[in-house]
Amino acid sequence: xxPPRTRPLRPLAILPILxxxxxxxxxxxxxxxxxxxxxxxxSTSVRPDPxxxxxxxxxxDDAGRELTLDAAPERIVSLAPSNTEIxxxxxxxxxxxxxxxxxxxxxxxAEIDAVVIAATVDVELVVDAEPDLVLxxxxxxxxxxxxxxxxxxxxxxxxxxxxTLEEVYADITTVGELLGAxxxxxxxxxxxxxxxxxxxxxxxxxxxxxxxxxxFYAEGSTYTAGEGSFLAAMLExxxxxxxxxxxxxxxxxxxxxxADPELILLGTxxxxxxxxxxxxxxxxxxxxxxxxxLAAVRxxxxxxxxxxxxxxxxxxxxxxxLEALARAIHPDRFD
Amino acid sequence: xxxxxxxxxxxxxxxxxxxxxxxLGIGVVLVVAVGLAAIVVGTSGVSALDAARIVVHRxxxxxxxxWPQSAETIVWELRLPRVVAGMVVGAGLAxxxxxxxxxxxxxxxxxxxxxxxxxxxxxxVAALLLPVGVIGWAGLGLVQALAFVxxxxxxxxxxxxxxxxxxxxVVTLLLAGYAVxxxxxxxxxxxxxxxxxxxAAVVSWLLGSLAGASWPRVGIALPLIVASFVLxxxxxxxxxxxxxxxxxxxxxxxxxxxxxxxxxxxxxxxxSAGVAVSGTIGFVGLVxxxxxxLAWGPDHRLLLPASMLYGAALLAAADVGARLAGGIPVxxxxxxxxxxxxxxxxxxxxxxxxx
Numbered sequence: 001x002x003p004p005r006t007r008p009l010r011p012l013a014i015l016p017i018l019x020x021x022x023x024x025x026x027x028x029x030x031x032x033x034x035x036x037x038x039x040x041x042x043s044t045s046v047r048p049d050p051x052x053x054x055x056x057x058x059x060x061d062d063a064g065r066e067l068t069l070d071a072a073p074e075r076i077v078s079l080a081p082s083n084t085e086i087x088x089x090x091x092x093x094x095x096x097x098x099x100x101x102x103x104x105x106x107x108x109x110a111e112i113d114a115v116v117i118a119a120t121v122d123v124e125l126v127v128d129a130e131p132d133l134v135l136x137x138x139x140x141x142x143x144x145x146x147x148x149x150x151x152x153x154x155x156x157x158x159x160x161x162x163x164t165l166e167e168v169y170a171d172i173t174t175v176g177e178l179l180g181a182x183x184x185x186x187x188x189x190x191x192x193x194x195x196x197x198x199x200x201x202x203x204x205x206x207x208x209x210x211x212x213x214x215x216f217y218a219e220g221s222t223y224t225a226g227e228g229s230f231l232a233a234m235l236e237x238x239x240x241x242x243x244x245x246x247x248x249x250x251x252x253x254x255x256x257x258x259a260d261p262e263l264i265l266l267g268t269x270x271x272x273x274x275x276x277x278x279x280x281x282x283x284x285x286x287x288x289x290x291x292x293x294l295a296a297v298r299x300x301x302x303x304x305x306x307x308x309x310x311x312x313x314x315x316x317x318x319x320x321x322l323e324a325l326a327r328a329i330h331p332d333r334f335d
Numbered sequence: 336x337x338x339x340x341x342x343x344x345x346x347x348x349x350x351x352x353x354x355x356x357x358x359l360g361i362g363v364v365l366v367v368a369v370g371l372a373a374i375v376v377g378t379s380g381v382s383a384l385d386a387a388r389i390v391v392h393r394x395x396x397x398x399x400x401x402w403p404q405s406a407e408t409i410v411w412e413l414r415l416p417r418v419v420a421g422m423v424v425g426a427g428l429a430x431x432x433x434x435x436x437x438x439x440x441x442x443x444x445x446x447x448x449x450x451x452x453x454x455x456x457x458x459x460v461a462a463l464l465l466p467v468g469v470i471g472w473a474g475l476g477l478v479q480a481l482a483f484v485x486x487x488x489x490x491x492x493x494x495x496x497x498x499x500x501x502x503x504x505v506v507t508l509l510l511a512g513y514a515v516x517x518x519x520x521x522x523x524x525x526x527x528x529x530x531x532x533x534x535a536a537v538v539s540w541l542l543g544s545l546a547g548a549s550w551p552r553v554g555i556a557l558p559l560i561v562a563s564f565v566l567x568x569x570x571x572x573x574x575x576x577x578x579x580x581x582x583x584x585x586x587x588x589x590x591x592x593x594x595x596x597x598x599x600x601x602x603x604x605x606x607s608a609g610v611a612v613s614g615t616i617g618f619v620g621l622v623x624x625x626x627x628x629l630a631w632g633p634d635h636r637l638l639l640p641a642s643m644l645y646g647a648a649l650l651a652a653a654d655v656g657a658r659l660a661g662g663i664p665v666x667x668x669x670x671x672x673x674x675x676x677x678x679x680x681x682x683x684x685x686x687x688x689x690x
Contacts, residue, residue, distance in 0.1 A: 125379055153408055
């Protein structure tokens with residue numbers, strides 16, 4: 001059993017998870033934007049980069065915008081924890097000059113100045129960091145007006161918003177190209193694919209329990225994986241039949257009772273330490289109006305303490321999230 | 336309305352030159368002081384001295400460049416458009432409030448109380464939620480246009496509902512304003528409910544923030560607000576005549592209904608131009624003209640320009656406060672300042688009525 005953790009309720013911190021858990025099929029319209037990073041910051045640190053010859057590099061981001069860099073970026077600002085993880089996984093953590101105050105992995109990013117504070121991008125701090133690459137998030141995690149503002153200021157902005165595992169691979173590859181770290185990107189993607197394949201193979205032929213992944217619960221409102229969302233797809237890969245909510249992931253209690261989940265997984269985002277204990281979690285869930293008669297509650301199939309960060313943050317560790325889901329859903333098949 | 340009829344001296348004589356210079360002079364000093372404070376206050380490490388140097392350099396070309404390009408961007412492209420946007424919006428809302436208070440002869444009238452702002456919000460949110468392709472340059476104009484249509488329609492409905500037998504009872508007007516605002520707010524909430532992944536954009540807009548200010552946005556709002564100010568100021572005689580009551584105004588040769596329509600439209604224009612830049616920010620239009628009228632009388636030759644100056648300074652100052660407080664929305668700051676003031680106003684009025 002995991003040791004109880006103290007985790008104060010942080011509504012703002014939950015917001016991105018809610019957004020990520022939601023299905024968002026409307027891709028922003030393509031607005032091609034040619035941004036020449038013609039003036040890389042007057043950085044004095046000379047970093048001999050054997051791959052310099054491949055520049056300029058042009059890539060297309062998840063908003064359909066083109067970005068061209070004339071040289072390897074040396075000062076990167078990340079506006080989302082998943083972007084930070086991608087950069088660091090590519091071995092470029094030391095090139096980050098701005099991150100969010102919610103960034104927690106790898107540990108060394110705690111030393112980097114935050115330019116996103118309480119889920120709000122401080123544009124002044126972004127400019128002050130003199131970035132030659134800004135990695136924004138899509139789906140309003142980085143608000144559209146902020147992206148427009150950064151564009152107007154002439155900063156090279158790449159919008160990353162992967163909605164599937166394939167898009168996570170693609171984004172890692174894209175950032176790898178921009179950073180001149182193609183081999184590292186290939187290695188990460190290959191490793192992720194292998195591990196995903198292992199999970200899928202382990203689930204072959206398994207029964208697929210109707211599973212509610214609870215992202216957030218408050219006052220009778222339950223948020224779970226949105227229909228068609230990344231999280232729903234993850235649950236399917238991990239051998240479950242996800243009980244989904246609407247586009248925002250909200251599911252009415254009546255619909256939940258009708259769906260009658262056989263397994264309930266509780267995310268960590270909104271829970272106090274007491275719910276990390278399975279018995280306490282079961283008691284608490286059973287006390288909610290209408291929940292006591294759910295098959296999962298009757299059978300005691302309530303698994304607490306699923307790390308939302310792993311299961312919903314679309315970076316290299318998403319595969320760890322998938323493995324955690326597989327272990328929780330089919331402990332007999334995947335361990 | 337004791338407050339609106341307490342005259343420092345007979346209205347016909349107009350404000351004295353000395354009083355006018357004093358009031359407007361203080362206003363200009365406040366605007367400049369707030370402007371200076373706003374460009375040296377920020378989250379990044381640009382020093383006050385550098386900030387001042389950068390502004391001087393950009394304006395006059397004087398002084399050697401000793402700062403990094405990023406400092407210039409921060410001061411010239413982020414802080415300055417933000418403070419100018421705050422001033423433009425504050426001036427526009429104060430101008431609109433002054434007009435509404437005169438036309439409706441009611442110190443409680445402001446763009447928020449009588450529905451203009453709610454209508455403008457609904458229009459703007461609708462524009463925000465239109466397919467992403469039209470957002471951007473054309474989209475910004477669209478936000479303003481729909482905000483204007485919504486604001487004008489709302490105040491028209493409120494006014495025509497409240498009007499009976501050639502007069503507009505205050506209580507009916509406020510209730511109508513409340514009802515229409517509630518309906519429009521429900522419309523906004525409904526749009527938010529269906530907004531999906533645009534929700535965050537709508538929410539941050541509704542909270543009222545100047546964080547997204549940029550020169551292009553200022554460039555759209557500024558001419559609209561200046562134009563409505565000039566056109567309103569040209570009608571100062573009409574506004575002063577309205578203070579005497581509609582019948583008296585008609586006797587003075589004012590085409591009451593026509594002027595009322597024109598002035599309402601101009602005030603709605605100023606409101607929507609501001610609201611489209613900043614989102615919803617209340618109380619500026621209520622507090623500023625009311626206080627100035629109490630202090631210096633209701634003559635619109637002085638009241639209008641003074642309201643704009645003090646409104647500009649107040650909103651820009653509130654935004655500095657908002658930034659210092661860690662980037663909370665300026666609309667929140669204004670509400671914290673404005674709501675207690677409104678309560679004080681109500682309490683005062685109640686005490687005045689008691690024997």
